[in-house]
Amino acid sequence: MIKTTAISKYFRTDEIETIALNGVNLDIAPGEFIAIMGPSGCGKSTLLNIIGLLDSPTSGSYKLNGREVSALKEKERGQIRKGHIGFVFQSFNLIDEIDVAHNVELPLTYLGLSRSERRKRVGEMLEKVNMSHRAxxxxxxLSGGQQQRVAIARALVTHPRLILADEPTGNLDSKNGREIMELLSGLNREGTTIVMVTHSDRDAAYASRVIHLFDGTIVGEIQKKQ
Structure with a gap:
């Protein structure tokens, strides 16, 4: 599903060049649950942003489902994001002025789906994350854990095969964090590919493979027994 070859990312100012990623080679098969770990500033979120087509690499190749996407313009990247990738962040990024159902519905509105189809999918997703009663x-x-469930429903409502999660339990207590990880693990067992950035060994324990980054480079990985 995902293949990066010698991906590098530099951030330049007038006087300083910062290397965020340096020659990252990564292969992720459909249905894997990958945890990306490493110290703050090592390039984890930058790598996730490139995988999610929120950013482009300075150099290297990135293929998503066999298609070279590293040099696409923003409009093309946006089209792929809308239909194929779901995002879950540490901050829930919900819109305070609209209710749960309309927050979940937003991605479907952008896709131009009919009202009846939007309502059907929203209902299915809220039931899946046990939030129908809060629509x-x-x-x-809502509590923090409930808000993250809504954010996950919003990420799932377009039926993506890839979920990208950046510190999804970072703003939650241990009980709510564990419930969110169980939910993500269940989605993975149903076939959804998940790539998660985390500092938490507890959260990484749910992954099938753990990749360690340091100074923008992969320095090790652990393949877990299935």
Whole structure:
């Protein structure tokens, strides 16, 4: 599903060049659950942003489902994101002024789906994450764990085969964090590919493979027994 070859990313100012990624080679098969770990500033989120087509590499090759996507323009990257990739972040990024159902519905509106299809999918996803009973609530009326469940429903509502998660339990207590990881693990067992950035050994224990980054380079990985 994902193949990066010698991916590098540099950030330049007038006087300073920062190397965020340096020659990253990565192969992720459909249905894997990958955890990316490493110290702050090692390039984890930069790599996730490139995989998610939120950013482009300075050099190297990135193929998604066999298609070279590293040099696509933003409009083309956006089209792929909308239909194929779901995002879950540490900050839930919900819109406070609209209720749970409409937050989940937003990606479907951007895709131009009919109202009946949008409502059907929203209902299915809220049931999947056990939030149907909160459909008419505003985000600020929910706990942190409930807000993250809504964010996951929003990520799933377009039926993506790839979920990218950046510290998905970072703003949650241990109980809610464990429930969110169980939910992600269940999605993975159903066939969804998940790539997760985390500092947490507890969260990484749910992954089938753990990749360690240091100074923008992969320095090791652990393949877990299935």
């Amino acid at each position: 008419s609530h505003l985000p600020q009326q």
